[in-house]
Every structure is written in C-alpha cells, then in structure tokens.
Amino acid sequence: MSVLYFWKLAAGNLAEARRIVEELRAKAVELGWPVGELLHLTDEAVLNDGRLPKRHLLIAAGESVLTPSEVVFFTASAPGDEPQPFGLASYPLFIESEAEVTPSHLGAWSWVGVVRTQDVRAVQALMTVAAGLGVEATMSFAGTVMTATRNEKGEVRWEQRPAIDEDF
Numbered sequence: 001m002s003v004l005y006f007w008k009l010a011a012g013n014l015a016e017a018r019r020i021v022e023e024l025r026a027k028a029v030e031l032g033w034p035v036g037e038l039l040h041l042t043d044e045a046v047l048n049d050g051r052l053p054k055r056h057l058l059i060a061a062g063e064s065v066l067t068p069s070e071v072v073f074f075t076a077s078a079p080g081d082e083p084q085p086f087g088l089a090s091y092p093l094f095i096e097s098e099a100e101v102t103p104s105h106l107g108a109w110s111w112v113g114v115v116r117t118q119d120v121r122a123v124q125a126l127m128t129v130a131a132g133l134g135v136e137a138t139m140s141f142a143g144t145v146m147t148a149t150r151n152e153k154g155e156v157r158w159e160q161r162p163a164i165d166e167d168f
Helices: 014-030 043-048 120-132
Strands: 002-009 039-042 059-061 064-066 070-076 084-090 094-096 101-103 109-116 136-141 144-150 156-162
Touching (some): 014 070, 014 084, 120 136, 120 144, 120 156
Antiparallel strands (some): 002 109, 059 064, 070 084, 084 109, 094 101, 136 144
16 A cells, blocks of 8 residues: 655754654654664755655646755665655745745645555554654545644644545
C-alpha cells in the first residue's frame, strides 16, 4: 500500500528543523527500519547531490517550480519498501511572478513523500512523533486522510476524513 505524507513546520530555523529530523530519525531506528546518516544540503547541493532524488524536492506551483534552499534529511526503509528520504526542506514562503506575489502555503519547512508498506501503523507512529515535535503531519492512504497536530497542552490529536479530489 502507498502512503502519501506531508510534513509542515510553520515556523522554525535550521537548528529547529535539524533537531526535529534527528528525532524522527531516532524513531525510525526505534521502529527497526534500516536508517542512513543525517544529511544537510544547501543551495546548489540540494539539486546536485545524488543522495537525494530531485523528485522529492521540486514542487509545481502554477507556472513556477519551487526549489528548496536547504534540506535536512535521512534515508530509511519502512517494512517492505526501498530506502526513501525523510526530512524537512526550506521552501520560499512566497511565489513571485510578473503579475503578483502569492503565498506558497508551505510553511518555513516542509516535506512530501511516499512510503510503500503494509505497516501503516509504523508510518503513523513516525507521523505521531512528528506532530509531537510541532510539525503538522498529514498522511493519506486507502481513501483516507489523517492529520496529526499538537494542541496547546502538547498532546497529539488525530483528525480523520475521507479523501477528496482536491487533496491530490
């Protein structure tokens, strides 16, 4: 089964993004997933480093393509999947065109990925850790969208709803 996921950190700097990705990596190790080293890429290296497939970075936004300026990530293999990158990337907060400037709605740091596994609970465990660290974590699979957030008390709350065409 394919699980599409999206992480969004509304505010934060490189140190915060790195701390979060380190904790997510530790959770992947705890889950027993084969895990690679933590990497930090900037500027030209983001698109030219062979350890990170470009398809995980480029986001189409109308006529523009958004490219991150920094990426903090690790690779890991969920049960039954090949190694996939997991992390946070710093994208522009605004999209500039000749006619206007519009918000990108990505947050300070974000990530989109796909995990192919039958162990959705393990993916949900990783998403729960992300939400506990202050990241809005959304996953979609089998016609369902689930979003985890941290409330003001620091508790992780999950919301579930059916997927609709606008989700994709």
